[in-house]
């Protein structure tokens with residue numbers, strides 16, 4: 001199975017069909033060199049403050065990051081994250097519409113998606129391959145094996161916008177097309193002719209393309225095997241908006257007050273990261289802000 005590359009101007013249905021079939025799609029003509037250069041300039045100061053040894057979160061060492069990306073890069077925010085094709089896919093796969101009974105009245109409402117993470121990952125020499133994983137593991141999403149895609153199956157939808165061509169030697173993301181339809185048993189990436197990783201393909205991208213995928217797709221950064229250079233990727237994921245608290249505790253309870261609360265209350269208000277990698281600030285459990 002391979003991944004389809006679809007021109008930006010194609011009808012939305014072409015993207016939906018590709019994503020439902022493969023779990024992902026490459027969008028060609030998504031952006032251009034000058035826009036990528038603007039984005040690079042905006043994140044570079046943040047990357048420059050970092051060492052490359054971090055192993056927090058999903059990091060394997062050899063990777064610099066710019067967290068809080070949607071706030072820090074106007075270009076990522078307005079050109080990539082706000083892109084109409086990306087946002088239409090986000091709405092298509094993550095909107096939750098339900099009809100509920102209020103006494104005798106049927107009320108139908110749609111809950112729009114939310115940004116879950118925006119981060120630039122700048123991978124450099126010394127970065128090992130990530131283990132193949134599903135990003136929705138962070139949300140403890142569960143999956144029933146299926147032949148065909150069904151609405152509301154996913155709660156996470158992401159886009160990767162590389163700042164350079166990506167290929168095997170600079171750690172192009174390894175993906176397993178079709179794995180979004182797998183269940184939660186131990187994954188089998190093998191094929192009779194291709195060996196243990198026969199179902200895994202490199203999502204090699206040209207500068208200017210974008211890669212979109214469902215949160216249930218098995219994938220992982222490849223090994224950065226070159227001696228120099230870097231692979232910059234702007235990554236953004238939205239989750240279904242129903243994955244949030246009813247009362248926004250972070251805006252309702254001032255940090256100075258939360259510092260006085262007991263551990264259990266701090267945890268219920270969301271001030272402790274859960275594993276794996278859910279609810280952090282700058283890749284660290286937010287308790288450091290309460291110190």
Ligand SMILES: O=C(O)CCC(=O)C(=O)O
Nearest residue numbers: 058121172173219220221
């Ligand atoms: O850098 C990449 O290509 C993928 C990164 C990734 O999958 C992750 O950090 O969860």
Ligand SMILES: [Fe+2]
Nearest residue numbers: 134135219220
């Ligand atoms: Fe991932």
